[in-house]
Amino acid sequence: MKSFTYTITDLQGIHARPAGLLVKEAKRFEARISLEKGEKKGDAKKIFNVMTLGAKQGDLLTVVLEGPDEEAAAQAMEAFLHKHL
Template sequence: MKQVTYVVKDELGLHARPAGLLVKVTGGFKSDIRLSANGKEADGKRILGIMSLGVKKGDKVTFACKGVDEERAAVQIESFLNDNL
């Protein structure tokens, strides 16, 4: 299992636009991708799950990738977070 932890810098947090873009990234992998923040966990491939976490600026989010392409998934997720949040 590979994990990526990130502190959200975007003023609006993880709102609809970046959540939708994130799902496009995570949906391309076979690995199971879980997102946790604020003591809650969600499927990292489903926009409603991501939005339900209510991630705001300054919140720490952790992605856990487990599966055949977990390494590549973690790298792509980290790149996305650095570029978009």
């Protein structure tokens, strides 16, 4: 299992467009990928779960990855977050 944290820098937080792109990126991997914001937790491969986190600028996300390709998934997800959020 791997995990990392990321602080949302986008002024609009995770809104529909980046949420859709995030889900698309997460689905490329076999690993289970979950996002946690405070007490809320959601599957990064399901757009409804991502949107219900309500992540805004300045919020801290914890990304937890578990599975056969978790290392590659962690690198890709971290790069995605830095580029889009």
